[in-house]
Amino acid sequence: MNEAATPRQRLLRVLVTVGPGGLWLLLFVLLPTLLVLLASLMRRGPYGELLGPLGLHNYLRLLEAPYLEAFAQSLWVGALATLLAALLGYPLAFYIARHPRRDLLLLLLLIPFFTNFLIRVYAWLVLLQKEGLLNALLLAFGLGPYAFYPSFAAVILATVYTFLPFFVLPVYASVERVDWQLLEAAYDLGARPFRAFLHAVLPQTYPGLFAGSVLVFIPAMGTFVVADLLGAGRVVLIGNLIQQQFGLTRDWPFGAALSVFLMAFVLLALYLYRRLQGERGLEDLV
Amino acid sequence: MDGVDLEIRRGEFFSLLGPSGCGKTTLLRLLAGFETPDAGRVLIGGKDMAGVPPYERPVNTVFQNYALFPHMTVAGNIAFGLRMKGLPQGEIRKKVAWALELVDLLGLEGRYPRELSGGQKQRVALARALVLEPQVLLLDEPLSALDLKLRQELRVELMQLQRRLGTTFVFVTHDQEEALVMSDRIAVMRAGRVEQVGLPDEVYERPKNRFVADFLGRSNFLPARPHPLGAETPLGPLRLKSPLEREALLVIRPEKIRLYPKGATPPRENLVVAQVEEIVYTGAENQYYLRAGEVRLLAYTLNQDLQEPGSEEFAYGEEVICYLPPENLVVIHE
Numbered sequence: 286m287n288e289a290a291t292p293r294q295r296l297l298r299v300l301v302t303v304g305p306g307g308l309w310l311l312l313f314v315l316l317p318t319l320l321v322l323l324a325s326l327m328r329r330g331p332y333g334e335l336l337g338p339l340g341l342h343n344y345l346r347l348l349e350a351p352y353l354e355a356f357a358q359s360l361w362v363g364a365l366a367t368l369l370a371a372l373l374g375y376p377l378a379f380y381i382a383r384h385p386r387r388d389l390l391l392l393l394l395l396i397p398f399f400t401n402f403l404i405r406v407y408a409w410l411v412l413l414q415k416e417g418l419l420n421a422l423l424l425a426f427g428l429g430p431y432a433f434y435p436s437f438a439a440v441i442l443a444t445v446y447t448f449l450p451f452f453v454l455p456v457y458a459s460v461e462r463v464d465w466q467l468l469e470a471a472y473d474l475g476a477r478p479f480r481a482f483l484h485a486v487l488p489q490t491y492p493g494l495f496a497g498s499v500l501v502f503i504p505a506m507g508t509f510v511v512a513d514l515l516g517a518g519r520v521v522l523i524g525n526l527i528q529q530q531f532g533l534t535r536d537w538p539f540g541a542a543l544s545v546f547l548m549a550f551v552l553l554a555l556y557l558y559r560r561l562q563g564e565r566g567l568e569d570l571v
Numbered sequence: 572m573d574g575v576d577l578e579i580r581r582g583e584f585f586s587l588l589g590p591s592g593c594g595k596t597t598l599l600r601l602l603a604g605f606e607t608p609d610a611g612r613v614l615i616g617g618k619d620m621a622g623v624p625p626y627e628r629p630v631n632t633v634f635q636n637y638a639l640f641p642h643m644t645v646a647g648n649i650a651f652g653l654r655m656k657g658l659p660q661g662e663i664r665k666k667v668a669w670a671l672e673l674v675d676l677l678g679l680e681g682r683y684p685r686e687l688s689g690g691q692k693q694r695v696a697l698a699r700a701l702v703l704e705p706q707v708l709l710l711d712e713p714l715s716a717l718d719l720k721l722r723q724e725l726r727v728e729l730m731q732l733q734r735r736l737g738t739t740f741v742f743v744t745h746d747q748e749e750a751l752v753m754s755d756r757i758a759v760m761r762a763g764r765v766e767q768v769g770l771p772d773e774v775y776e777r778p779k780n781r782f783v784a785d786f787l788g789r790s791n792f793l794p795a796r797p798h799p800l801g802a803e804t805p806l807g808p809l810r811l812k813s814p815l816e817r818e819a820l821l822v823i824r825p826e827k828i829r830l831y832p833k834g835a836t837p838p839r840e841n842l843v844v845a846q847v848e849e850i851v852y853t854g855a856e857n858q859y860y861l862r863a864g865e866v867r868l869l870a871y872t873l874n875q876d877l878q879e880p881g882s883e884e885f886a887y888g889e890e891v892i893c894y895l896p897p898e899n900l901v902v903i904h905e
Binding site: 464466467469470471472473474475476477480481484485488489 | 603604605624625626627630631632634636638639640641642651652655656699700703
């Protein structure tokens with residue numbers, strides 16, 4: 286690199302390297318976000334148009350019971366899906382990372398992504414419905430039929446199914462980097478296997494656990510498609526509400542307010558979690 | 572591992588010395604309980620360790636790369652084993668303080684391993700193991716990751732620590748100098764076998780075979796056949812303490828060969844005239860690469876007062892007289 290670059294040269298360098306990506310983010314992330322923020326402060330006209338004056342009225346509406354309920358249910362679905370994904374995905378990530386054919390297993394894990402998400406959700410519908418494959422199988426054994434669908438359980442099942450790989454992959458990446466000598470050190474210092482794992486291995490996978498939880502929790506809170514198709518109106522998530530406002534109800538300002546609220550909540554949660562982790566370290570909690 | 576039969580005494584500083592892949596680390600892992608022997612037994616303090624997992628053995632290990640828990644402070648690392656034992660909080664605090672003082676780390680208890688130097692990490696690893704008062708402390712090349720100066724300091728500290736505590740140390744190393752300096756006894760290993768066990772000077776002065784002579788320090792080797800005087804060698808007949816009865820290998824250490832300038836009056840026997848081919852100056856000594864006919868010899872002279880016999884300096888190409896004292900010619904039968 287040329288040490289004595291003129292300011293112009295330096296500017297050019299920045300523009301060439303950061304420029305394209307920066308422009309993209311500016312046009313398609315920052316600007317739309319600002320538009321949503323602006324819209325959330327406006328009012329819906331008689332034909333669904335956006336009108337002034339600006340105010341916080343949309344945010345006050347968020348406090349009404351049905352919206353708080355939807356928010357609570359979103360949290361519940363997100364938390365439950367994340368917990369189940371963790372219970373299934375954490376051991377699975379270890380199994381894959383320590384398997385001699387892990388390349389093959391990773392491929393298998395990713396194969397569902399080769400098919401469209403919507404089609405996979407519909408596939409669950411076909412499996413779970415009253416005349417579906419699962420009931421056909423149960424009937425063959427003289428059981429059922431059961432109404433697996435529509436139900437809260439079906440929504441959770443499909444949500445966990447959809448986002449499980451997002452949990453497994455970051456944990457897998459952590460496990461691959463685990464220093465197993467620390468496990469031996471823990472044994473050597475008198476820790477029985479379970480405690481040795483808890484103190485020597487688990488903390489090394491916190492980054493993966495954290496990333497996996499975020500990658501499951503956030504989309505699980507908002508996946509209106511799964512809730513719509515497999516919950517059939519019984520499960521209303523904040524994502525469903527947002528979709529309704531922008532589609533059926535044509536109340537864009539309120540939809541925008543819901544979106545801003547969801548974003549703010551997620552950011553706050555991430556921030557608090559990071560603070561907590563940074564200050565205490567999770568090993569003190571277990 | 573093959574036919575390893577070792578007895579390590581209580582309170583001894585015992586070294587396992589050998590090149591990489593000789594099985595010394597495997598042997599240590601057998602003691603720690605990380606490996607199980609296919610055959611044979613491991614006894615610690617007279618108790619058979621078969622089926623005893625690492626966390627129940629009365630030994631602790633200092634790992635080569637320390638293996639400190641990165642998410643715990645210095646105090647946390649040292650307290651770990653005590654916590655696993657379920658000791659009360661107050662006692663843990665007391666013992667941690669004792670261990671910190673033992674390894675001279677007072678004031679650093681709140682630091683994380685990433686905030687420590689290599690030597691400090693080493694001390695934490697040591698304290699973490701010693702605080703549990705093991706019957707045997709296993710050390711797996713604990714100094715190999717440090718630079719020379721620090722290594723030399725820590726050698727002395729380790730020796731003092733061992734003497735003070737009276738704990739049995741089993742020390743794995745590939746560094747022959749380290750083993751010679753620190754150990755009460757040394758086991759020299761090669762390819763899963765123990766080649767020789769003994770006091771440092773025994774192993775150095777009376778190597779049992781060519782491998783030991785070659786691995787520990789440097790040696791001159793001379794093939795020899797019986798001769799009335801002692802032995803017939805490529806350098807001519809040499810007198811030995813007692814004459815050879817069959818073919819053997821003679822070993823002589825470079826520092827045992829005495830060098831005399833031409834025209835001096837050396838002893839009358841075991842003399843060889845050689846030419847200086849190469850001189851290596853190491854500070855404390857001069858190393859002469861010599862040639863006598865077809866035979867190459869290596870001889871060291873101390874870099875002392877020039878007037879003292881045995882510390883003369885010679886030049887490239889100069890002819891020197893080498894004296895090979897009979898008592899320093901070690902006979903090896905392979």
